[in-house]
Amino acid sequence: xxxxxxxxxxxxMSIYNTTVFMPSEFTLIGIPGLESVxxxxxxxxCAMYLMAMIGNSLLLIIIxxxxxxxxxxxxxxxxxxxxxxxxxxSIVPKMLGIFWFHVPEIHFDCCLLQMWLxxxxxxxxxxxxxxxxxxxxxxxxxxxxxxxxFSHQLVTQIAAMVTLRAxxxxxxxxxxxxxxxxxxxxxVISHSYCEHMAVVKLAAENIRVNxxxxxxxxxxxxxxxxxxxxxxxxxxxxxxFRLPQKEARLKAFNTCVAHICVFLQFYSLGFFSFxxxxxxxxxxxxxxxxxxxxxxxxxxxxxxxxYGAKTKQIRVHMVKIFCSKNLL
Numbered sequence: 001x002x003x004x005x006x007x008x009x010x011x012x013m014s015i016y017n018t019t020v021f022m023p024s025e026f027t028l029i030g031i032p033g034l035e036s037v038x039x040x041x042x043x044x045x046c047a048m049y050l051m052a053m054i055g056n057s058l059l060l061i062i063i064x065x066x067x068x069x070x071x072x073x074x075x076x077x078x079x080x081x082x083x084x085x086x087x088x089x090s091i092v093p094k095m096l097g098i099f100w101f102h103v104p105e106i107h108f109d110c111c112l113l114q115m116w117l118x119x120x121x122x123x124x125x126x127x128x129x130x131x132x133x134x135x136x137x138x139x140x141x142x143x144x145x146x147x148x149x150f151s152h153q154l155v156t157q158i159a160a161m162v163t164l165r166a167x168x169x170x171x172x173x174x175x176x177x178x179x180x181x182x183x184x185x186x187x188v189i190s191h192s193y194c195e196h197m198a199v200v201k202l203a204a205e206n207i208r209v210n211x212x213x214x215x216x217x218x219x220x221x222x223x224x225x226x227x228x229x230x231x232x233x234x235x236x237x238x239x240x241f242r243l244p245q246k247e248a249r250l251k252a253f254n255t256c257v258a259h260i261c262v263f264l265q266f267y268s269l270g271f272f273s274f275x276x277x278x279x280x281x282x283x284x285x286x287x288x289x290x291x292x293x294x295x296x297x298x299x300x301x302x303x304x305x306x307y308g309a310k311t312k313q314i315r316v317h318m319v320k321i322f323c324s325k326n327l328l
Contacts, residue, residue, distance in 0.1 A: 018185075018204075019183040019184055019185055019204040020183070020184045020185075020186070020187055021182060021183055021184075022108075022182050023108055023184055023187045024107065024108055025105050025106060025107050025108055025111075025187065026105070026106050026108065026111050026187050026188070026189050026194070026199070026202075027104045027105055027106075027187055027188045027189065028094070028098055028104045028105075028106055028189050028191060028192060028193065028194070029098075029104060029188060029189065029190055029191075030095075030098045030099060030104070030191075030192045030289075031192060031286050031289045031290060031293075032190045032285040032286055032289065033284065033285060033286040034286050038098070038099040039099055039100055041099060041290075042095070042096050042099035042100050045092060045095060045096070045099075045293065045297060046092070046096055048088075048297045048298070048300075048301040049088050049092040049297065049300075049301075051301050052084060052085070052088050052297070052300035052301045052304070053085060053088070053089075055301070055303075055304030055305060055308070056081035056082075056084050056085050056300065056303070056304050057081075057085070058304065058308075058318065058321070059077065059078065059081045059304050059307065059308070059314065060078055060081050060082065061321075062314060062317045062318060062321070063075070063077065063078045063081075063314075064078070066313075066317055068313070069313060069314075069317070072135050072150040072155050073132065073135055073136070073139070074313075074314075075155050076128055076131050076132045076135060076155070077132070077307060077311075077314075079128050079159055080125065080128045080129075080132075080262075080303060081303070081304065083121050083124050083125050083128060084125070084299065084300030084303055085300065086117070086121050087117075087118065087121035087122065087125065087296060087300060088296070088297055088300045088301075090114060090117040090118055090121065091114075091118060091192075091193050091293070091296055091297070092297070094106065094114065094193060095192045095193060095293070098192060099192075106194065111189075111194040111199065112174045112177065112178065112194070112199075114193060114194045115173070115174065115194040115195065115196055115199065116167075116170055116171065116173075116174050118193065118194070118195070118296070119166075119170045119173065119196060119217075120166045120167050120170045121166075122166075122270075122296075123162075123165065123166025123167075123169065123170060123217075123221045123222075124162055124163055124166045125266065125299070126166075126221055126222050126225045126266075127161075127162030127163075127165060127166065127221070127225065128162060129225065129229060129259075129262065129263055129266065130162075130225040130228055130229055131158050131162065132259050133228070133229040133232040133233060133259060133263070134228075134232055135150055136232070136233075136236060136255060136256050136259060137232040137233075137235055137236055138150060139255070140236050140239055140240065140252050140255070140256075141235055141236065141239045165221070166221065169217050169220060169221060170217060172213060173196055173210070173213060173214060173217065176209060176210050176213060177199065177200065177210065180205065180209065180210065181200070181203040181205055181207070181210070182205070183203065183204040183205055184202045184203055184204060185202055185203070185204045186202055187202070188202075189202065190285055190289070191289055191292070192289055192292075192293055193293075193296075195292065196210075196214050197211070197214060200214070222267070222270065222271075226267055229263060233256070233260065236252075236256060239252075240252045240253055254310075257310050258306050258307050258309075258310035258311055261306050261310070262299070262302075262303055262306055262307075265298065265299060265302060266299050269291065269294065269295035269298060269299075270295055272291055272295070273288075273291050273292045273295045
């Protein structure tokens with residue numbers, strides 16, 4: 001039942017007088033409290049975005065062109081690169097439009113679309129990290145069965161399942177906003193992009209269902225993935241430490257280092273942003289927004305650097321590309 005339906009006639013009139021009914025657009029103010037320096041804040045964000053685009057594009061070129069890298073581990077890495085490019089592209093252009101060109105307005109439906117894209121790509125990235133952890137688990141714990149288990153057909157099915165899971169679970173967030181929330185206290189969003197809770201908190205109606213479903217999606221996707229990834233790496237470490245030779249242990253552990261680094265930076269930043277936005281009322285708003293933006297931009301920026309530095313096969317092919325260019 002909506003807020004307006006349970007109000008007395010007098011209160012209903014006050015709703016009409018003090019709120020906005022079904023706004024056609026929102027205004028994104030960027031980083032509240034730092035409006036005067038947003039033009040400078042946009043510089044590192046733009047640099048991270050360009051580096052993310054270049055780094056992930058190089059990864060995709062290397063993985064596509066080198067037949068020896070057409071293995072599940074590198075196919076998942078390519079999927080991660082595509083997701084990172086899509087995620088950062090759904091945020092940064094509009095963010096820089098606010099910071100540099102003072103274009104804060106965004107259409108209501110475009111805001112919902114951006115929200116869906118951002119949270120869907122986050123869910124896809126989480127699912128890919130889980131798939132990569134399971135791939136390493138099978139490769140290290142059951143090496144003789146790895147090729148049979150992780151066939152190209154299974155990799156394709158995992159990619160489809162990960163994408164559909166995120167898209168389907170996030171979609172009701174938009175539907176609940178569109179159907180349930182009609183009156184808004186303000187159309188000004190204290191954020192640099194359309195985040196679910198940032199939009200929901202503007203409503204002048206009961207948002208309990210929206211908040212509960214948002215938590216359900218977060219814990220269903222990220223919570224379940226974290227548990228399964230953690231269990232996978234526990235089993236991996238148990239298997240690795242049981243190997244008799246030190247060289248074998250180091251080799252097996254090195255294949256997981258890049259995954260662990262990406263896993264830690266993705267979920268640590270993500271959970272701080274998630275809980276700070278919901279329960280960190282004492283934290284200044286600009287800290288919320290900076291961490292939220294950093295959380296979405298740092299992984300796409302760091303992932304190709306981490307995998308380029310820690311994965312020998314990718315590092316070798318990247319050196320070949322740059323060396324051949326220098327020779328030309």
